[in-house]
Amino acid sequence: MSRHPLFYPLVLGSGLLFGLGLGISHMFRPEVVLSFLQLRDLGLLFVMGGGAVVAGLGFYVVPRLRERAPLTGDAYGRRERSFDRNVLVGGVVFGAGWGLSGICPGAAYASLGVGNLPILWAIGGMFIGAYAQAYVRAALGTATARESPAD
Amino acid sequence: MALSLATLFPNGVVSYAVGGLLLGLAVLALYVGTGIIVGASSFLESTLSYVSRLPRLQDPRYRSTRDWRVVFTIGIVLGGTLYAVAFGDLGWTTAVQPWRLLVGGVLVGVGTRVGKGCTSGHGICGLGSVSRTSIVNVAVFVAVAIVVAFLVSAAGVTP
Numbered sequence: 001m002s003r004h005p006l007f008y009p010l011v012l013g014s015g016l017l018f019g020l021g022l023g024i025s026h027m028f029r030p031e032v033v034l035s036f037l038q039l040r041d042l043g044l045l046f047v048m049g050g051g052a053v054v055a056g057l058g059f060y061v062v063p064r065l066r067e068r069a070p071l072t073g074d075a076y077g078r079r080e081r082s083f084d085r086n087v088l089v090g091g092v093v094f095g096a097g098w099g100l101s102g103i104c105p106g107a108a109y110a111s112l113g114v115g116n117l118p119i120l121w122a123i124g125g126m127f128i129g130a131y132a133q134a135y136v137r138a139a140l141g142t143a144t145a146r147e148s149p150a151d
Numbered sequence: 152m153a154l155s156l157a158t159l160f161p162n163g164v165v166s167y168a169v170g171g172l173l174l175g176l177a178v179l180a181l182y183v184g185t186g187i188i189v190g191a192s193s194f195l196e197s198t199l200s201y202v203s204r205l206p207r208l209q210d211p212r213y214r215s216t217r218d219w220r221v222v223f224t225i226g227i228v229l230g231g232t233l234y235a236v237a238f239g240d241l242g243w244t245t246a247v248q249p250w251r252l253l254v255g256g257v258l259v260g261v262g263t264r265v266g267k268g269c270t271s272g273h274g275i276c277g278l279g280s281v282s283r284t285s286i287v288n289v290a291v292f293v294a295v296a297i298v299v300a301f302l303v304s305a306a307g308v309t310p
Contacts, residue, residue, distance in 0.1 A: 010184045011219045015226015016233065017177035018191075018271075023234025025170020030247045031310060037300035042159045043167035048274045048289075050168050054175025055182070056279030062183055069186035078280035079188045081267045083287065090266015091288045093258050095295025100303060101255020102247060104270040105263060106191030108256075109224050113231025115242040121249045122256035129260020130195035134207035 004071040019110040021051070028111035030102030030122075037099055097129075174275055187219075188280070190272025191227070192263035194220045246310045251303075262292070 025047045026032045036044040063076040081087070098104055103111070103122045111119040181187050197217035200208045235241040245252075263269040266288055268277060273292075277285020 007185065008219065008222050010181060011222045012226045012229075014177045014181035014189070015223040016230040017173055017180065017226075018189075018223075019227035019230015019232075020234050021170045021173030021177060021230070022227070023170070023231050023238070023240070024173060025167050027170065028231055028234075029243070030245050030252070034247070034300055034310075037297050038304055039297070041161050043162060043164055046164050046167035047171040047174065048270065048278070050171025051174035051178065051271075051275040052278035054172055054279075055178040055275055056281065058175075058179040058182055059188075059276075059280055062179075069182075069184060072185045072187075074186035076182070076186050077188070078282070079272070079276045079285065080280060080282045081277070081284045083284040086265050087267060087284055087288050088291055090262045090264070091291030092262070092295050094262025094266055094269065095292035096299050097255040097258025097260075097262055098270075098292060099255075099296035099299025100258065101251050102300075103252065103255060104191070104259060105195065106227060106269070106271045109191065109194075109227040110231035110234070111245070113228035113233075114235040114240060115232075116244050118245055118247075118249060118252060121252035122259070125253045125256020125258075126192075126195055126260035126263075127199065129257040129262075130192075130264050131199055131203065131205075131208075131260075132257070133261045133264050134196065134199070134203070134205045137207045138205050 007071050010071065018106065019113055021047075022107050022110035023114065027104075027107040028114055028116065030111075032102075033098070033104075033107070034102035037102070101125075174271070175279075178271075178276060178279075181223075188276045189223060190268050190276060191224070192259075192269040192272060194224045195260055196264060197221075248308070248310070251308070266292070 022028050027047060035041045059078050068075055101122055105126060108119050108122050178189060181189055196208055197213040197220045200213045200217050273285040273288045278289060
C-alpha cells in the first residue's frame with residue numbers, strides 16, 4: 001500500500017512525542033502509577049485529563065475546519081466504540097492487571113526506551129494475554145468480524 | 152489528617168500536566184495529518200498478525216494498520232530514551248517484582264483487547280471524544296485497579 005511520503009515520518013514523530021510525554025509525566029514508572037492507585041499522589045489525573053482535554057479540543061475543532069486529513073484523505077471522526085458486555089469485562093480484567101503491575105501498554109514501551117529492562121516481563125505478558133484472548137475467541141468460534149476496532 | 156494540595160499532590164502537578172499536554176499534542180498531530188485516532192494496545196494484536204494465523208489476529212483492521220503501529224511504537228520507545236537522556240534518567244529500573252509485571256501484563260493484554268482499548272485509546276482519545284463507552288470503561292478499570300492495588304499492598308506485597 002503506497003503511503004504519502006510524510007506519513008511514516010509523522011507517525012514516528014507522534015510516537016516520539018507520546019513517549020516523551022510518558023517520560024516527563026513519569027508514567028513509565030510502575031511505582032508512580034501504583035502510588036496513584038493507592039491515592040497517595042493524584043498527579044495521574046492531570047496526565048490522562050490533560051491529554052484528553054487537548055485531544056478532545058482537536059477532535060472538536062479540526063473536523064470543523066477541514067473535511068479530510070491531508071496525508072491519507074480519510075475523513076475526520078471521533079473515537080466511538082460500540083458498547084457491549086466486553087467493554088465491562090475487559091475493563092475489569094485490565095483494571096486488575098493495571099492495579100497489580102502499575103503498567104499499561106504505552107507506558108511499558110516508553111519504559112523500555114528508558115532502559116528499564118525488567119519491563120520486558122510486562123510487555124511479554126501483554127503479548128501472551130493478547131494472543132490468549134485471540135486463541136480463546138477462535139476456540140469458542142465467536143465471530144468478531146463485525147465488532148468495532150479497538151486500540 | 153487535613154486534605155491539602157500537598158497531600159494529594161506530593162510531587163506537584165507540573166510534570167504530570169506537561170506530560171499530559173504532550174500526550175494530547177502527540178495524538179493531535181497524528182490526527183490532523185492522517186485522521187488516525189491512535190491507541191497503544193492495538194499494537195499487540197496487529198504485531199501478532201505477522202506471525203499468527205488466528206482469525207481474530209488476521210482481521211483486516213490489524214493487518215492494514217500493523218506497519219504504522221510498529222513505527223508508532225518504535226517512536227514511543229525512542230521518546231522514552233529521549234526523555235531519559237535529557238533528564239538523566241537513563242537506565243532507571245523498576246523495583247516492582249517480575250511476577251507482578253508478568254501476571255499484570257497478561258491481564259492487561261487480555262483486558263485491553265477484550266475491552267476495546269487502554270489508557271490511551273479509551274483514557275485519552277475516548278474521553279476526549281466524550282464517548283460513553285470509553286467513560287464507562289475508564290471508570291471500571293480505574294475503580295478495579297484502585298481496589299486491586301490496595302489489596303496487593305494490604306497483603307504485604309512490596310514493591
